[in-house]
Amino acid sequence: MNVTALDALMRPESVAIVGASTDSTKIGYTVVKNIIDGGYKGKIYPINPKANEVLGLKAYPSLLDVPGKIDAAVVTVPAKLVLSVVEEAGKKGVKGLIIISSGFGEVGNKDLEAQLVAKAKEYGVRIMGPNIVGTLSNAEKLNASFAPILPLVGKGALVSQSGALLIALDMATFTRKVGLEKLISIGNMSDVDFADLVEWLDKDDATSCISLYIEGFKDGRKFMEVAKKAIKPVIALKAGVSAHGAAAAASHTGSLAGAAKVYGAAFQQAGVVQATDLNNLFDLSLALSLQPPMLGDNLVIITNGGGVGVLATDAAEKFNLPLKFVPKDVQEELKKYMPEFGSAKNPVDLTGMAGYDWYHDSVKIAFSHKWTEGLVVLYCETAMTNPMEIAQGIKKAIDESGVKNKPVIVSFVGGEKSEKAMQWLVENEIPSYSAPDLAVHAISALREYARMKEIVSEPEDKLNNIDKLAALKVIRTAREDGRDALTEIEAKQVFAAYGLPTTITKLAKSEDEASALAQEIGFPIVMKIVSPEILHKSDAGGVKVNIKDDVSCRDAYRTILKNAKEYNANAHIHGVAIQEMAPWGTEVILGSINDATFGPTMMFGLGGIFVEVLKDVTFRVAPVSKKSALRMIEEIRGAPILAGVRGEEPRDRDVLAETISRYAHMIVDLQEEVSESDANPVLVYQEGRGLKVVDARIILKKK
Ligand code: ADP
Ligand code: MG
Numbered sequence: 150m151n152v153t154a155l156d157a158l159m160r161p162e163s164v165a166i167v168g169a170s171t172d173s174t175k176i177g178y179t180v181v182k183n184i185i186d187g188g189y190k191g192k193i194y195p196i197n198p199k200a201n202e203v204l205g206l207k208a209y210p211s212l213l214d215v216p217g218k219i220d221a222a223v224v225t226v227p228a229k230l231v232l233s234v235v236e237e238a239g240k241k242g243v244k245g246l247i248i249i250s251s252g253f254g255e256v257g258n259k260d261l262e263a264q265l266v267a268k269a270k271e272y273g274v275r276i277m278g279p280n281i282v283g284t285l286s287n288a289e290k291l292n293a294s295f296a297p298i299l300p301l302v303g304k305g306a307l308v309s310q311s312g313a314l315l316i317a318l319d320m321a322t323f324t325r326k327v328g329l330e331k332l333i334s335i336g337n338m339s340d341v342d343f344a345d346l347v348e349w350l351d352k353d354d355a356t357s358c359i360s361l362y363i364e365g366f367k368d369g370r371k372f373m374e375v376a377k378k379a380i381k382p383v384i385a386l387k388a389g390v391s392a393h394g395a396a397a398a399a400s401h402t403g404s405l406a407g408a409a410k411v412y413g414a415a416f417q418q419a420g421v422v423q424a425t426d427l428n429n430l431f432d433l434s435l436a437l438s439l440q441p442p443m444l445g446d447n448l449v450i451i452t453n454g455g456g457v458g459v460l461a462t463d464a465a466e467k468f469n470l471p472l473k474f475v476p477k478d479v480q481e482e483l484k485k486y487m488p489e490f491g492s493a494k495n496p497v498d499l500t501g502m503a504g505y506d507w508y509h510d511s512v513k514i515a516f517s518h519k520w521t522e523g524l525v526v527l528y529c530e531t532a533m534t535n536p537m538e539i540a541q542g543i544k545k546a547i548d549e550s551g552v553k554n555k556p557v558i559v560s561f562v563g564g565e566k567s568e569k570a571m572q573w574l575v576e577n578e579i580p581s582y583s584a585p586d587l588a589v590h591a592i593s594a595l596r597e598y599a600r601m602k603e604i605v606s607e608p609e610d611k612l613n614n615i616d617k618l619a620a621l622k623v624i625r626t627a628r629e630d631g632r633d634a635l636t637e638i639e640a641k642q643v644f645a646a647y648g649l650p651t652t653i654t655k656l657a658k659s660e661d662e663a664s665a666l667a668q669e670i671g672f673p674i675v676m677k678i679v680s681p682e683i684l685h686k687s688d689a690g691g692v693k694v695n696i697k698d699d700v701s702c703r704d705a706y707r708t709i710l711k712n713a714k715e716y717n718a719n720a721h722i723h724g725v726a727i728q729e730m731a732p733w734g735t736e737v738i739l740g741s742i743n744d745a746t747f748g749p750t751m752m753f754g755l756g757g758i759f760v761e762v763l764k765d766v767t768f769r770v771a772p773v774s775k776k777s778a779l780r781m782i783e784e785i786r787g788a789p790i791l792a793g794v795r796g797e798e799p800r801d802r803d804v805l806a807e808t809i810s811r812y813a814h815m816i817v818d819l820q821e822e823v824s825e826s827d828a829n830p831v832l833v834y835q836e837g838r839g840l841k842v843v844d845a846r847i848i849l850k851k852k
Pocket of ligand 2: 829830
């Protein structure tokens with residue numbers, strides 16, 4: 150990536166406005182005015198062939214007429230003129246263009262947009278947009294946009310794919326009192342995309358945290374790679390989580406994988422904190438821009454009221470940070486700062502009598518103690534105490550503790566005095582919220598962030614016994630046959646090439662062959678129809694299990710063929726699969742899709758009603774390490790079933806995790822060929838006994 154061009158684009162020493170206007174109703178006027186009003190210290194060059202000056206600044210007929218160098222140019226001219234502006238900019242040596250003009254990809258004008266990018270590439274010019282509001286930076290005092298004002302000063306950056314939302318959030322920084330360092334409108338992302346900006350902002354001294362409002366990525370993997378490496382926290386709010394993936398329903402996995410799930414998995418894997426809604430985006434950006442990550446689960450809550458204490462305790466459990474009692478020595482210390490009826494356990498309840506001193510002393514003790522890994526301080530406004538004093542007590546205690554690597558979050562519940570006190574706290578870099586659950590949600594995000602970052606840095610597994618060529622051979626045979634669907638036998642051959650344990654399965658083309666193969670494999674056996682047109686074999690009466698002798702085998706052969714013909718008279722019948730009958734085990738499903746944004750993506754869940762009705766499944770963008778696979782196994786709701794409930798022995802989660810990891814490796818390896826696949830069901834046995842894939846399905850990409 151051309152970092153220097155982005156530098157010039159984001160921190161320009163001079164800015165031109167192509168389309169600068171003397172008409173106050175035009176965007177070209179507003180942008181010049183905003184740049185002036187924002188207090189920009191660099192050179193400003195309005196470009197307008199018909200005017201001598203715009204808003205008191207000398208105007209130039211074209212970029213090429215400007216005497217000095219131009220770092221960035223804001224473009225507001227109609228779409229049809231933009232290409233020639235890009236050409237001029239290239240010739241002039243402009244580093245970056247902020248193309249506000251619309252009328253490109255967003256209205257189907259993709260060719261014109263592609264031409265802009267191609268032309269810009271020729272000259273090494275970077276493009277923001279087109280179809281954007283612009284770029285705003287407090288550090289640069291640069292409002293290169295048509296949003297009315299620079300946001301309230303803060304430390305975070307917000308990148309928004311929606312222009313209207315960006316303008317609204319700009320103004321909301323003042324009412325919410327959560328400031329921003331930068332606001333960047335990303336629009337059509339013809340060139341500079343989320344990944345480029347995350348990479349750049351991560352190195353920008355003025356930014357401490359990166360928030361993203363995302364409607365969709367063009368290249369999900371590129372984003373993941375950059376986000377994984379980011380030193381600063383990245384927060385994402387993903388909009389539009391409903392429709393995606395609905396079309397691809399040839400397999401179970403396809404129908405279960407919605408954008409929410411795949412994006413959610415990708416964010417988690419890349420160490421990106423996910424905001425639940427706009428309010429939460431502001432809340433989290435406040436916490437993550439001001440406080441360090443929480444490195445362990447030991448959370449202490451200090452309160453002056455039982456009610457808010459209980460609410461915070463509930464929230465702690467909900468947000469995956471259940472409270473533990475603080476160690477005895479801390480309890481003894483803390484008891485000095487509360488009456489008899491207080492509680493030193495956790496939440497630490499100082500009672501309504503707590504004023505400046507008790508808050509100060511108890512916060513200092515709790516925060517300094519090595520057991521504590523994060524602190525939430527709650528205050529319920531009372532008639533007897535002064536919120537500002539409490540706030541000052543908290544701040545002083547934190548400063549005096551000298552502790553820098555733990556987060557502290559505050560919540561005051563009360564009226565105007567409390568609000569003022571909280572604002573003071575925020576100005577002093579202590580995030581404060583108007584409700585206890587918001588404070589706990591924020592600190593849990595700091596914890597989640599640290600957890601994810603640990604996982605992101607885990608190394609990849611090395612897998613042996615993989616025969617990619619064997620898998621490709623099977624696929625080629627099906628292709629030569631003009632098919633997009635592998636038969637179960639073929640799919641199992643592919644799985645086996647990646648070391649997945651599958652049932653012995655052989656093809657019988659006649660009743661006699663069926664009988665002979667049954668003898669060879671040994672009763673009991675399972676028999677299934679083999680036809681590329683019959684993907685759901687049971688629906689066609691095409692599966693017979695537990696066949697114990699030769700007579701039943703021959704009988705089943707005839708019945709299966711008859712059923713298949715009745716089900717679909719045009720189906721090509723390859724024959725009947727004879728397979729070993731696997732012993733009963735816990736049914737799970739493994740599956741994959743080739744997601745449009747993230748590519749090969751893995752699914753895991755419990756089989757049967759768990760997947761059919763409860764949709765209790767989890768996703769990861771492939772590859773998946775064995776460690777991550779174990780986490781998948783632990784995070785589904787039905788996890789206790791595999792862990793062993795009510796005297797049942799635990800299932801072989803180790804082999805299951807290895808199998809998931811191998812499967813994920815397979816779909817990455819074969820991504821040019823495989824569109825969707827599943828192993829449904831896989832039967833999982835007791836610890837040490839492994840598992841068996843008893844049904845396999847692979848749908849190839851259309852070629
Ligand atoms: P379908 O195409 O209908 O999904 P399956 O191959 O999954 O067909 O078979 C249906 C069910 O039969 C499976 O869910 C499983 O319970 C059982 N089954 C299939 N093959 C075997 C086998 N080899 N050993 C034991 N049970 C099997
Ligand atoms: Mg099946």
